[in-house]
Amino acid sequence: MILSLILSIFSVTFTLESTTEVKPSGVLPDSSTYEYKRSATTGQKGQMTAGNTTCLELNGWDGCIIRKVELQMHSNTKSGRGFLDMTVGNNVVWAIEDQDFCEEAWAGMYTTSWVPITHNMNVLVNNEPIEILISATENSLYIQSYTIYYEKVNQPIITDIPSIPSVSLEPQTYTIHFNTGCGTSPPSITQSSPNTPITLPEWQDTLSWYFVGWSETEVRENQLVTPLIEAGKPYIPHKSLTLWAIYSDVKETTVLNDYESGVYVIAYDSEFTQLLSGSALAMSGAIEEDMVPVSNVQLRTNTHGLKSLDSPIDIQMLYDIEFCADSTAYITHLVTSAPIGYKADKLDIVPSLWEYRMLDDGSIIFYYLYEGEQYTLYLGKKNERVGAYAQSISLAKWKKEALWLFPFLEKQYTSWPLGTLAAVDDIEVPNVDMVYQLGVYELHIKNGKKYLYLSK
Numbered sequence: 001m002i003l004s005l006i007l008s009i010f011s012v013t014f015t016l017e018s019t020t021e022v023k024p025s026g027v028l029p030d031s032s033t034y035e036y037k038r039s040a041t042t043g044q045k046g047q048m049t050a051g052n053t054t055c056l057e058l059n060g061w062d063g064c065i066i067r068k069v070e071l072q073m074h075s076n077t078k079s080g081r082g083f084l085d086m087t088v089g090n091n092v093v094w095a096i097e098d099q100d101f102c103e104e105a106w107a108g109m110y111t112t113s114w115v116p117i118t119h120n121m122n123v124l125v126n127n128e129p130i131e132i133l134i135s136a137t138e139n140s141l142y143i144q145s146y147t148i149y150y151e152k153v154n155q156p157i158i159t160d161i162p163s164i165p166s167v168s169l170e171p172q173t174y175t176i177h178f179n180t181g182c183g184t185s186p187p188s189i190t191q192s193s194p195n196t197p198i199t200l201p202e203w204q205d206t207l208s209w210y211f212v213g214w215s216e217t218e219v220r221e222n223q224l225v226t227p228l229i230e231a232g233k234p235y236i237p238h239k240s241l242t243l244w245a246i247y248s249d250v251k252e253t254t255v256l257n258d259y260e261s262g263v264y265v266i267a268y269d270s271e272f273t274q275l276l277s278g279s280a281l282a283m284s285g286a287i288e289e290d291m292v293p294v295s296n297v298q299l300r301t302n303t304h305g306l307k308s309l310d311s312p313i314d315i316q317m318l319y320d321i322e323f324c325a326d327s328t329a330y331i332t333h334l335v336t337s338a339p340i341g342y343k344a345d346k347l348d349i350v351p352s353l354w355e356y357r358m359l360d361d362g363s364i365i366f367y368y369l370y371e372g373e374q375y376t377l378y379l380g381k382k383n384e385r386v387g388a389y390a391q392s393i394s395l396a397k398w399k400k401e402a403l404w405l406f407p408f409l410e411k412q413y414t415s416w417p418l419g420t421l422a423a424v425d426d427i428e429v430p431n432v433d434m435v436y437q438l439g440v441y442e443l444h445i446k447n448g449k450k451y452l453y454l455s456k
Helices: 271-277 421-426
Strands: 009-016 022-026 033-038 053-059 064-074 081-088 091-100 115-125 130-138 141-152 175-179 210-215 241-248 262-268 280-283 294-297 299-301 307-309 318-323 328-333 341-343 346-348 354-358 364-370 373-382 385-392 403-407 434-438 441-446 449-454
Touching: 009 033, 022 033, 022 141, 053 141, 064 130, 081 115, 091 115, 130 141, 262 373, 271 280, 271 373, 280 373, 294 385, 307 403, 346 385, 364 403
Parallel strands: 175 241
Antiparallel strands: 009 022, 009 141, 033 053, 053 130, 064 115, 064 141, 081 091, 081 130, 210 241, 262 280, 262 318, 262 403, 280 294, 299 307, 318 328, 328 354, 341 346, 354 364, 364 373, 373 385, 434 441, 441 449
């Protein structure tokens, strides 16, 4: 007769809901509390710029043994440095010294994909606070979630069934499967060793939809729940799962040759922003203490020589720009309706008429005159803060690579590019014999012709 309970491994995940809040999921210890804090007042959710920290503080974990901690983090494309200190009471139970994110103590590489940073431990908590503090010391680090695996020691442990297997928390290899919503998919990929990245495969477009990447969740009703993961980029699995192909009705967001009044993303890319943050920067919010917050975005030059915005567009990045006939313009943050204006030599929340000039490469300069000097809307670093601000500059020397304006296009996303059976003719496939499973139907491609059969 079994008179005791099996000692169980529980887990709880704290996921960032906003720049200031986390939301727990899983099993929390009874009567426990949590608090998420960050030192920065600007920047995007989970971002730590140089000199800034985040801290998750937990209380009420008395009588728990922490077995493992897993953080989902990433850096910038080519940079990111910092340190980590996890303490239980006055004891340091996990420490990463100040070093680059590409070092083995962190992820072993720079990446903009979420990767697990893990540490196994065996720590008994005795009415002590738990703190996980992360600090960036160069460019940016990003945190998405904290997962803690633990045991409750006040549970009786079973002793009369020796064959009960224990829960293994040792690193293991995972297998990634793919679902394209088209009946055929790339072959599964298994890691060569634990915590090593795999390269995600490319996939094909349809005539109506463009393949834009992979996601850990299926997209239904145009809801992109988990971040888009680019094909061809390294990805470190955190478990065996199926990645879904994601398609969009808009292939890419590119700059326009002629600007007209509308809603835009305002971005800037230069050697300085690459050194500063490892990527381009986009304005992301209203003016705060004479600066506009910025977010990291990825820009590239497409095959037609046009700048293309490859990052998802957050609603905070949208600005209503009214172009006037006399080469002037008004700029307003769309969500808050707050003007992006100026007063004296600083940005201010007042309606202001900006002069603008288009450069030969299609980029644009917004500027105004104050006491005989030209001040431009500039994205960079000022007084240890990164953002957009008014910068005195000689415009005569600025010939190219100023601000890039990307028109906001309402994108649709799906994991099912075929939609209904009527969409079958939209599939672009090689001129070879192939079979696609579509529910109870099979689509046969033979010599370039399509045949639809009812499966047996």
